[in-house]
Amino acid sequence: MRPSDQNEKKRTPTAIPRTGPRTGPRTGPSQVPSHVVVVGGGVAGLFAALALSRRGNRVTLLEAEALPECASPVEAFELWERRGSPQSRHSHAFLARLHNGIKELAPDLYAELLEAGAQPLPFSDLVRGTFENPELIPEDDEIVLLACRRITLDWVLRRHIEKSTQAQCRNDIKVTGLIADRDEATGLPRVKGVRTQAGSGEVEEIQADLVVDASGRNTPLATWLNEIGSAKLEKDSEGCGIFYCSRFYRILDNVETPSLEGPIGGDLGYLKYAIFMGDSRIFSITLAASPDDAPLRKIRNPDIFQAVAQSLPTTCRWVDSAIAEPITDVYTYANLKNVRRHFIADGQPLALGLYPVGDALLHQNPISGRGCTSAWVTAWLLADAYAENPDDPLAFALAMDQGVNRELVPWYANQIEQDRAARERSEVDVRGEDPFAFQREDGSVDPKAYMRSVLAHGLVPALREDIVVMRAVMRVFNMLEDPRDLMAAPDLLGRVLGVWGRREEREPLRMGPDRGEMIEKIASASP
Template sequence: VLRQAALAEPTVQFRTGVGVDGLTSSAPGRIDGAALHTGERVEGDVVIASTGRRGDVPGWLDAHGIAVPETVRESGLMYLTRWYRLPPTRDFDLAKLGGDLQFVKYLAVPGDGHTLSVTLAIRPDDKDLRNALSAAAGFEAACRALPGPDQFFTGEPLEPIGDVRPMTGLLNRVRRFSDDNGEPTVLGFHAIGDAHTCTNPLYGRGCSLAMVQAVLLADATAANPGDPHRRAVDYEAACKREVEPWFDVSVQMDKAGADPTGFVADGGAGNRMAALFVAAATDPIIGRGLARFWNLLATPADMMTDGELLNRMAEVMANPDAYPVPEREGPSRTQLLATLEAA
């Protein structure tokens, strides 16, 4: 949808099949274009990198003497994903189905064109599980054993689309394009999305935060025509305010085991935190508050200014036993490994 809207703009030009080798600069600390694989140089008043989490933005800028400090926190997870084609004779008008057994997190998502993606998230150092799930037979056996994905694997076999695909590097990272005083370290260049700030993709915030940053950059550009310094100051300040809190949230959620009920492990403060998520299913005040949080409509700082929400959360946390965490459904790690070995 977004691509079609951009293509409809008479002043927008798309260049496909052409890679970028680096950036060009005509003055220290200023970027004014991109160097393509073809040897061509494309000049611009503003250069925007939306190159994802694996794009080499620091390397490109380092070539021009511009350092890009990073804060990195590992998520402790890796993905194993396989795509399937669903039979056209079966109605799979189902919501995404997933769960969290601590040793494995999983999600099955029906898509367009009768397709299905299944992703299993495990610790990279769990070699036994990683080896077993990397095999096609083991992966499908897990899909049949896990509550949720199993609904798609009853009846006739599904047609695989490709092999089991691993994805590592699921880190949380913030890159700094300004110094401690808010002064920009580079002019004429901006990064958005994962090229600027990335969070554990398990939480599904990447595309939304990229759109937020695109709007923030558009606002800073409109407010400061012809002033790259002020534009950079305003944009980075807005990112620090609107985007970076979600980096902090992601790191904290990773520490809790990604599943909010993972907080229950310590039986103290964690138990009280887990009770909030249980209460959210039936309590309208907490439910609405957490819905705003999950959908990026309210930062943790915003939630702290909601007196009604804070009061209700305090009541629940004072009596967590009234909101017991449901038992996890699904096999234990030992049981799942036995199932995979027999596949």
């Protein structure tokens, strides 16, 4: 990416990898469409069911939970427990790559989301609240987030699939294992279906041409594979070094929603925070901290959460009792890890006729907001790879692996780097040291402290001073540009270093209390 050449059309990753949309069946006119079983009715499973159905496959989606019928997303928010998807109860901002993909490939679904209260959040609105007379370019129209609650997305998506596709959605059906034999040509296990048990206790075997594991980050895939004689499923796993708490609020009747001008969140080093617009006059606030920071773990308490939100310049007016009221308890999400499962080993899949998607394949720190977008991208990679390799399960699996490495892995690797840096920053804060003091006593430079200083005193203020920098960061954040291109662009780095070089000339931006002040506020609010 070259920020200095703003008129050149940038490469924007799309949800459909190379071949373009294909709506007809993958089989010939005399053939029966393939039957695909999707395990898991969360957003990854729903997106997979949508994409596969649009390709002409017969899809059966199996959801382990007994989800009650709900007449509205508000009712679903109240009644759907989603024990297998705890992130459903937390803040979400759906990235531009997801927004654009739905609008382009499923415009009927997009219209239904807007009807349910989802709101587009265009980059042009954000910059007009930050810059005076900002100079916009055509590519800025690609940067549009979608604001609604996660439960709203799930509810609208499920209803859309049930009424506009041939997919069958079955609740209260738990998959207990795989049906498989041995492929003679490759010697690999060949999955032919799934074994299930209903909530009533009834067991059933469901045959399938393809099984898609969308059962989430706690998938039993490794056990299933072991039971059919597969090689071991290896995975990379690294702690995120963070837990986060979310609480939902409703804007009071006859009260105008506060403006979103300026920053909607901040990073204090010891604490991250953000506001997330939802639907139906509902918004949420998320606070995140290191699980090793004992005083900060108290933000799980509703009174302390409220006190912390009231002390932050961005969130204080939103939680004013004259503006909004809390409508939920504080939801906590902990034990977070960045995980990538390697379904391809030594150039071969662990089994044929099977592939994991969504969090079952790869998941990262949810603070980045990439989960649903990654699930969308994976769903269309899956549908296209299956359409292009209908009778070659080996080629299908390898095509999926190539697509995931190209379209998702760069952001996964980037998140691991960010989390490592954030953990180090938090450790410095807890020790009471200056995290930005990069000049050592012997005259040498601490490279990690130097980079923290450049980011905090260069990149962050540049986001408010330079629309080119903001545009570049927002494109990467929204998964429209490869994160490896961001700071590698000489012009962009020069702009950031220029702002950093003037750091002594600016009043320091105070995005909230320092850690000592916050601990005092927490102590005073403690029951």
